[in-house]
Amino acid sequence: MNPSASIANPGASHQAEAGAGFADLHLHTLFSDGTFTPEELALKGAQLGLVAMALTDHDTVEGCPRMALACRNWGIEFIPGTELTAEFDGHEVHLLGYFMDVQQPRLLAAIKKFQAVRQERIQEMVARLNKLGLPLRAETVFALANCLSPGRPHVARALARDGLCGSMDEAFERFLKKGRPAWVPKYKISARDAMDLLHQAGGLAVLAHPGLNHCDRIIPHLAGAGLDGLECFHSKQTSTQSEYYLALAQRLNLAVTGGSDCHGLSKGKPLIGGVRLPAVYLERLKQARRG
Ligand code: AMP
Ligand code: FE
Ligand code: FE
Numbered sequence: 001m002n003p004s005a006s007i008a009n010p011g012a013s014h015q016a017e018a019g020a021g022f023a024d025l026h027l028h029t030l031f032s033d034g035t036f037t038p039e040e041l042a043l044k045g046a047q048l049g050l051v052a053m054a055l056t057d058h059d060t061v062e063g064c065p066r067m068a069l070a071c072r073n074w075g076i077e078f079i080p081g082t083e084l085t086a087e088f089d090g091h092e093v094h095l096l097g098y099f100m101d102v103q104q105p106r107l108l109a110a111i112k113k114f115q116a117v118r119q120e121r122i123q124e125m126v127a128r129l130n131k132l133g134l135p136l137r138a139e140t141v142f143a144l145a146n147c148l149s150p151g152r153p154h155v156a157r158a159l160a161r162d163g164l165c166g167s168m169d170e171a172f173e174r175f176l177k178k179g180r181p182a183w184v185p186k187y188k189i190s191a192r193d194a195m196d197l198l199h200q201a202g203g204l205a206v207l208a209h210p211g212l213n214h215c216d217r218i219i220p221h222l223a224g225a226g227l228d229g230l231e232c233f234h235s236k237q238t239s240t241q242s243e244y245y246l247a248l249a250q251r252l253n254l255a256v257t258g259g260s261d262c263h264g265l266s267k268g269k270p271l272i273g274g275v276r277l278p279a280v281y282l283e284r285l286k287q288a289r290r291g
């Protein structure tokens with residue numbers, strides 16, 4: 001337990017020494033496809049003794065005000081963020097945005113468009129599932145998602161809950177994974193435009209989980225196009241991959257970030273706590289903001 005954020009005494013925290021302790025900079029709540037509320041997530045962070053947390057819900061910043069408040073109660077530094085799905089040279093990449101002004105009209109207008117695309121995609125995926133004989137309704141998925149950024153995990157959850165699939169994993173494997181019969185390609189903003197959007201909103205752009213992308217050769221090009229950082233530490237990346245991306249970040253002069261990519265209970269045990277980013281990296285990320 002972090003002595004600076006006593007569970008028995010929320011609010012009675014002191015400012016953590018800059019660069020000391022651990023952070024988690026990749027987290028989802030039920031404002032996208034996670035299952036925790038911002039308050040539940042902040043509590044988990046406090047229990048784990050985190051000194052800083054970033055909320056990076058897919059295509060939304062809606063949970064940030066609540067998460068900011070919840071983190072403040074525990075003496076945890078909060079970094080507003082989001083995770084945008086973008087495209088670079090034919091590859092899907094996820095870009096983590098940090099420190100944006102979450103009220104900037106241009107950012108909010110773009111997010112609204114991404115969310116409309118997500119909602120249309122749900123309709124299309126459900127139509128395909130119906131053609132395959134599965135009696136799922138889009139309204140069921142929207143009701144279950146209960147958020148503006150619905151995604152495939154919500155379709156998978158609905159299929160599993162209604163007994164149309166044995167599990168979420170089965171739903172992805174049989175229907176929703178890329179190339180499967182109910183998979184629908186998603187409109188994606190170009191990575192250049194996404195980075196511009198984040199920068200214009202006062203934020204930084206970080207390449208999420210590069211180890212899952214299988215396109216390392218594009219990283220130098222992203223760096224040349226304005227990328228600020230690389231997510232070197234992630235639940236699904238091995239320590240060998242972390243070492244590789246740490247060296248690459250150093251070579252390309254990119255900031256280093258890390259996070260659990262916790263989606264709550266949607267994929268079994270919550271991942272929060274599994275990745276503990278030394279907070280000194282957060283200080284360097286902030287320097288990238290100034291530099
Ligand atoms: P979408 O943004 O709608 O394309 O959905 C992508 C989300 O689906 C990401 O957050 C992934 O973490 C999640 N996802 C991908 N594969 C699976 C899987 N097999 N089981 C559960 N979630 C998955
Ligand atoms: Fe997700
Ligand atoms: Fe991602």
Ligand code: ZN
Binds near residue numbers: 056083
């Ligand atoms: Zn994520």
